[in-house]
Amino acid sequence: MRPIYLIPLALFLFFAGLAGYQLTQPKLQNIPSQMIEQPLPEFTLQPAFEGLPGASRSDFVGGQPRLLNIWASWCLPCIAEAPHLERLEEAGVEIIGVSIRDRPEAVASFLNQHGNPYTRIGADDISALMLDIGASGVPETYVIDAEGNIRYQHIGDIRTDTVPLLLEILEEVR
Amino acid sequence: MIAELGLAALWLSTALAALQMISGAMGIRDGAASPFAIYARPAAVVQAFLAVLSFFLLLYAFAVTDLSIKLVATNSHSAKPLIYKLTGTWGNHEGSMLLWVAVLALSGGLLAGLEHRLKEKTMSATLAVQGFVAIGFYSFLLLSSNPFERLPVPAIEGGGLNPLLQDIGLAIHPPTLYIGYVGLSVAFSLAMGALITRQVTPDFAKVLRPWVLGAWVFLTFGITAGSYWAYYELGWGGWWFWDPVENASLMPWLAATALLHSVSVLAARDALRTWTIMLGVLAFSMSMLGTFLVRSGVLTSVHSFAVDPERGSFILALLGLYIGGALVIFALRAGSISEGKRFSMTSREGALVFNNVMLSAILAIVLLGTLYPLLTEAFDVRVSVGPPYFNPAGAIFAIPMFVVMAIGPLLRWKDDKPARIQFELALVASIVIAIIALVAIFGDYNVLPVLGLALAVGLGVAALLPLRGRSLRRVPVATWGMVCAHFGIAVALFGMASESAFTTERLAAVAPGDAEEVGGWTVQLESIAPVAGPNWTAIEARVLASRGGGEPTILAPQSRNFWSPPQPTSESALITRWDGQLYVVIGDQAGTDESGNPRWQLRVWWKPFVTFIWYGGLLVAFGGILSIFGRVRVDLKRRNAAARGDVRREELDALNDSGPLPEPAE
Numbered sequence: 001m002r003p004i005y006l007i008p009l010a011l012f013l014f015f016a017g018l019a020g021y022q023l024t025q026p027k028l029q030n031i032p033s034q035m036i037e038q039p040l041p042e043f044t045l046q047p048a049f050e051g052l053p054g055a056s057r058s059d060f061v062g063g064q065p066r067l068l069n070i071w072a073s074w075c076l077p078c079i080a081e082a083p084h085l086e087r088l089e090e091a092g093v094e095i096i097g098v099s100i101r102d103r104p105e106a107v108a109s110f111l112n113q114h115g116n117p118y119t120r121i122g123a124d125d126i127s128a129l130m131l132d133i134g135a136s137g138v139p140e141t142y143v144i145d146a147e148g149n150i151r152y153q154h155i156g157d158i159r160t161d162t163v164p165l166l167l168e169i170l171e172e173v174r
Numbered sequence: 175m176i177a178e179l180g181l182a183a184l185w186l187s188t189a190l191a192a193l194q195m196i197s198g199a200m201g202i203r204d205g206a207a208s209p210f211a212i213y214a215r216p217a218a219v220v221q222a223f224l225a226v227l228s229f230f231l232l233l234y235a236f237a238v239t240d241l242s243i244k245l246v247a248t249n250s251h252s253a254k255p256l257i258y259k260l261t262g263t264w265g266n267h268e269g270s271m272l273l274w275v276a277v278l279a280l281s282g283g284l285l286a287g288l289e290h291r292l293k294e295k296t297m298s299a300t301l302a303v304q305g306f307v308a309i310g311f312y313s314f315l316l317l318s319s320n321p322f323e324r325l326p327v328p329a330i331e332g333g334g335l336n337p338l339l340q341d342i343g344l345a346i347h348p349p350t351l352y353i354g355y356v357g358l359s360v361a362f363s364l365a366m367g368a369l370i371t372r373q374v375t376p377d378f379a380k381v382l383r384p385w386v387l388g389a390w391v392f393l394t395f396g397i398t399a400g401s402y403w404a405y406y407e408l409g410w411g412g413w414w415f416w417d418p419v420e421n422a423s424l425m426p427w428l429a430a431t432a433l434l435h436s437v438s439v440l441a442a443r444d445a446l447r448t449w450t451i452m453l454g455v456l457a458f459s460m461s462m463l464g465t466f467l468v469r470s471g472v473l474t475s476v477h478s479f480a481v482d483p484e485r486g487s488f489i490l491a492l493l494g495l496y497i498g499g500a501l502v503i504f505a506l507r508a509g510s511i512s513e514g515k516r517f518s519m520t521s522r523e524g525a526l527v528f529n530n531v532m533l534s535a536i537l538a539i540v541l542l543g544t545l546y547p548l549l550t551e552a553f554d555v556r557v558s559v560g561p562p563y564f565n566p567a568g569a570i571f572a573i574p575m576f577v578v579m580a581i582g583p584l585l586r587w588k589d590d591k592p593a594r595i596q597f598e599l600a601l602v603a604s605i606v607i608a609i610i611a612l613v614a615i616f617g618d619y620n621v622l623p624v625l626g627l628a629l630a631v632g633l634g635v636a637a638l639l640p641l642r643g644r645s646l647r648r649v650p651v652a653t654w655g656m657v658c659a660h661f662g663i664a665v666a667l668f669g670m671a672s673e674s675a676f677t678t679e680r681l682a683a684v685a686p687g688d689a690e691e692v693g694g695w696t697v698q699l700e701s702i703a704p705v706a707g708p709n710w711t712a713i714e715a716r717v718l719a720s721r722g723g724g725e726p727t728i729l730a731p732q733s734r735n736f737w738s739p740p741q742p743t744s745e746s747a748l749i750t751r752w753d754g755q756l757y758v759v760i761g762d763q764a765g766t767d768e769s770g771n772p773r774w775q776l777r778v779w780w781k782p783f784v785t786f787i788w789y790g791g792l793l794v795a796f797g798g799i800l801s802i803f804g805r806v807r808v809d810l811k812r813r814n815a816a817a818r819g820d821v822r823r824e825e826l827d828a829l830n831d832s833g834p835l836p837e838p839a840e
Contacts, residue, residue: 002508005448005505005508008452008456008501008504009498009502009505012498012501015545016498018545018548018549019466019548020487020489020490022548022551023487023490025551072770146356147575
């Protein structure tokens with residue numbers, strides 16, 4: 001047997017091992033932000049509508065950990081997560097919203113229809129904050145601790161089972 | 175009842191595959207002397223019948239939308255047009271795997287029923303391997319993807335079919351590719367049979383050749399059709415996206431192309447023995463790898479198939495068993511097969527070897543690019559490998575390959591002097607240089623498309639040169655096949671290069687009445703109206719396109735919404751002229767103009783000679799068909815002549831044995 005004839009076998013075994021390893025790995029569908037465990041970037045956003053003040057980085061510093069909710073009135077999953085945000089609010093969590101590429105009257109009518117869990121809503125008309133904090137879509141929710149650091153990112157809408165998870169993390173980072 | 179019959183047929187086929195394997199294995203040791211060896215061929219033939227029957231039963235279940243079968247309920251819908259109900263049979267994982275095993279069994283049956291040229295021992299080994307491969311796929315189907323599974327309660331209505339796949343292109347290209355993939359399994363079995371019984375001879379190559387050619391024709395046709403399907407169905411205006419699933423069909427084609435050339439060398443000159451066996455294993459490995467990548471979901475692709483890690487593991491296990499096993503046998507046995515006859519570098523063989531190496535290098539490039547994301551993901555880095563890697567890296571090897579491809583067929587076997595063909599060399603070289611100069615003077619284009627254009631024209635002329643100075647009527651059919659296939663490659667290359675270099679594009683938001691100019695065409699959006707189909711609704715645009723102020727043609731691109739499952743797709747509209755295609759896509763509404771009329775995104779491309787890509791592909795496939803036809807006819811003639819010779823010799827022997835010839839009467 002000439003060693004050269006073993007080369008194809010060796011290459012194949014390497015591939016099979018690699019593919020086998022990948023098959024056993026959970027397939028991540030979401031891309032986690034690179035900003036987790038980093039300080040929240042500096043930003044100041046105008047109010048999204050007349051009813052609530054706008055949002056800036058300083059609103060996240062001091063007191064309790066807060067949630068930063070990225071949403072939009074045109075986003076369907078945001079309607080689905082609205083009742084769960086309400087429940088978080090009822091549990092005493094301060095939620096600061098950032099509405100993406102929205103119009104004031106649409107924001108107001110969305111909140112009328114689906115409830116308003118927010119203390120502040122900033123308007124991000126060019127997705128600037130979205131890019132800065134590494135959000136890949138709408139909705140996303142971030143846990144920000146009292147020092148203004150991003151501690152956790154939830155991608156997609158908040159569902160029934162996400163609520164206790166978020167409450168737990170908020171407790172942890174306190 | 176239909177489903178149960180289908181399932182029973184599958185189980186019976188599995189049992190027959192086991193019989194085929196055992197009987198074949200007995201035959202390897204004892205040859206025809208083994209009393210068991212005689213069962214291998216009939217087992218293969220009956221198994222082919224049963225597996226094909228099973229597929230037709232599933233086809234029937236889809237045709238009548240039998241919603242008590244889980245597969246039909248999840249993938250079909252009673253409101254779907256009949257043709258798409260039928261194509262839905264293989265538009266899903268289970269059905270496509272059933273098609274796979276049906277074709278596998280059919281080709282095994284054809285091999286067992288028709289092929290009598292090989293030594294009986296080699297044939298036994300081949301059938302044993304074929305049976306072994308079949309058992310794996312049957313168990314995969316029966317244990318993890320049973321297509322005939324019933325629902326406890328029949329569904330009220332089916333769950334539809336991916337609307338992107340609801341297209342006539344889908345009726346053709348996946349099954350065609352499958353036949354190609356599976357045809358390569360016969361090449362694999364034959365290669366293993368020859369390796370196990372140490373019969374890697376020119377005779378073996380002649381038996382192998384029609385199978386490789388046949389599989390290759392189907393692959394060529396499938397890739398061509400698939401590329402055109404992606405071109406008009408995805409609405410992105412591109413014809414090749416280096417998507418993992420596309421690569422999965424390209425890689426076996428590259429391996430099969432290399433294989434069919436090396437088989438020719440083995441058949442004609444008894445050289446490249448181990449290399450041919452290696453390529454036989456490689457070609458089928460690439461088919462199985464393609465299946466693995468598509469079915470397991472380890473790589474993300476635009477082609478949506480239900481992915482399932484369990485199925486992925488199963489296919490990986492099969493891959494390990496067959497390919498790993500084959501490579502172990504190769505490592506053990508290859509040393510005992512001598513390399514065969516020697517030849518000089520400047521000879522037909524030399525050129526073929528060079529291009530074999532280039533094809534293998536391109537294959538390696540594509541394989542690396544396809545698997546690279548898999549490798550980096552192991553280290554938690556997500557990457558996407560696209561044209562910026564594949565195009566230049568592939569071109570490094572493709573360009574020398576095209577050059578040698580132009581010259582190779584002009585060389586003689588064994589040894590030749592370049593001086594003998596200096597006229598041809600000078601002609602092709604001057605054409606290439608002239609075109610590069612011409613294009614460089616008149617425009618500022620990228621290097622690769624310009625090189626591609628020049629090589630395409632040079633290759634197109636060179637492909638016809640083997641006919642020079644010969645009486646066209648006496649040129650063998652197989653040579654016509656080669657000329658046609660090589661010319662087809664030139665035509666396709668010309669289309670690709672022209673599309674890359676000269677395409678003009680216009681993206682605009684237009685209100686009805688607005689006109690846009692692109693590539694000498696005037697494209698005017700006339701109106702927008704909603705339309706409805708059997709299972710979709712759409713916004714349809716009426717677009718008037720006229721060239722150089724000529725008579726306008728009406729185009730109707732659509733932005734469709736399917737409702738089961740809900741999914742938007744875009745239906746492009748095309749105008750085909752001899753020198754290119756106008757490609758129009760309508761997008762979403764994009765605000766309003768100053769006077770408040772709604773504006774729509776309109777995307778228009780003029781793609782000069784883009785159609786040559788697919789004409790070329792068809793020519794290549796047609797060349798392959800000519801070649802099979804020519805080879806098989808010559809083989810049959812020779813065999814008949816040999817048989818007649820045998821008869822005459824026997825008669826002579828009989829005469830000689832009967833003692834001294836009687837004295838003439840006179």
